[in-house]
Amino acid sequence: MEHIALSWDHCRSFLGVWRTGSLSAAARASGLTQPTIARHITLLEEALDSGALFIRSPHGLSPTDLAGSLVPHALAMEASAAAMMRAASGADGDIAGTVRLSASQVIGVEVLPPTLTRIGADHPGIDFELVATNETSDLLRRDADIAVRMVRPAQGALVAQKAGDIQLAMYAHKDYLARRGRPESIDALQDHAIVGFDRQTAGLQALQNIGMPLKREIFAFRTDNDVAQLAAIRAGFGIGICQTNLARSCPDLVRLFPKEMSFFLETWITMHEDLRGNRRMRLVFDRLVTDMSAHAKASLGFH
Structure with a gap:
C-alpha cells in the first residue's frame, strides 16, 4: 500500500476542526468546503496510521487523546509557516514587510502603539502584528518575531537586551x-x-x-x-x-x-537569533530597546 505523505493543508484543516469543534465551522473559517475538510482529516488519519483524530459528541467533534498529543506539533508547523511568510515579505532588500510582536497586555495596549506609530511613519512599508498577552510567546517556535518580556529570557538561541526596570x-x-x-x-x-x-x-x-x-x-x-x-x-x-x-x-x-x-x-527585548541579520527586524528591535529604555527610566521619577 502506497504511503500517504503528510500535508500541511491536512494539518491546517486538523487545527481548524480542533479549534472550532465542527467540520462546517472549520470550513467557514478556512474558506474551504465541508467535504474538503472531512477529506483532509481522513487523509491525515491515513498518513499517520494511528487511529481516529476526532469522535462525535453531543457538542460536536471532540479530539481524541491522539489528536491532543499532535496539537503542539501542528501549532509549531502553523507558526513556522506564518514565520516563513513574514520572512518572505520585504525580501527585496527594502525595509518593508511584516513584524509580529508579543508583549504583555498593559505594554501592548498602553505603551507600544506610540512607538509603532513612529516606526510606521518613518517606514510605511512595515506592517505590524501585535499579540497582547501575559502568556510568554515561544520565540523558538516563532509564535512572534520580537517580544517585550517582563522576565529575563531563559531560552537559548535568542538575542536579548535589557531595556531597564x-x-x-x-x-x-x-x-x-x-x-x-x-x-x-x-x-x-x-x-x-x-x-x-x-x-x-x-x-x-x-x-x-x-x-x-x-x-x-x-x-x-x-x-x-x-x-x-x-x-x-x-x-x-x-x-x-x-x-x-x-x-x-x-x-x-x-x-x-x-x-x-x-x-x-525587569524589561527585556528579545528575538530569535536567526533574525539578527534581517534589517526590518533589527530596526524594530533597536527602536523598541530605545523607547522601552526611555519608558523604564521615566517610570523612576517620583509621582
Whole structure:
C-alpha cells in the first residue's frame, strides 16, 4: 500500500476542526468546503496510521487523546509557516514587510502603539502584528518575531537586551479617596476596595514573594486582565497597583505608601537569533530597546 505523505493543508484543516469543534465551522473559517475538510482529516488519519483524530459528541467533534498529543506539533508547523511568510515579505532588500510582536497586555495596549506609530511613519512599508498577552510567546517556535518580556529570557538561541526596570506603585483615584478616605497604614487596606487578580498569576506570585500577604479574597474587583485592572483604578473603583508612568498620565490618581509599596519589573527585548541579520527586524528591535529604555527610566521619577 502506497504511503500517504503528510500535508500541511491536512494539518491546517486538523487545527481548524480542533479549534472550532465542527467540520462546517472549520470550513467557514478556512474558506474551504465541508467535504474538503472531512477529506483532509481522513487523509491525515491515513498518513499517520494511528487511529481516529476526532469522535462525535453531543457538542460536536471532540479530539481524541491522539489528536491532543499532535496539537503542539501542528501549532509549531502553523507558526513556522506564518514565520516563513513574514520572512518572505520585504525580501527585496527594502525595509518593508511584516513584524509580529508579543508583549504583555498593559505594554501592548498602553505603551507600544506610540512607538509603532513612529516606526510606521518613518517606514510605511512595515506592517505590524501585535499579540497582547501575559502568556510568554515561544520565540523558538516563532509564535512572534520580537517580544517585550517582563522576565529575563531563559531560552537559548535568542538575542536579548535589557531595556531597564519599570517601576510599579499603589494608586487610587482622588474620587475614591474622597468617598472612602485615605488609608493611613498598609494594614488599613483590608477595609478598602482593592483591585487585583482573579486567579493565581505570575504577577500575584511575584508580589507574594516579596512579602505581600495577598490572597484572592481581599480583592473587591477581580480580573486577570491587567488592562481591566488599570481601567478600574482610573475609574475610581478602588486601590490598585500600576506602572508609575501610566499613573502619571492621569493627574487624578494619587500615589499611596510611596516608600513601602514600590516594585520593579525587569524589561527585556528579545528575538530569535536567526533574525539578527534581517534589517526590518533589527530596526524594530533597536527602536523598541530605545523607547522601552526611555519608558523604564521615566517610570523612576517620583509621582
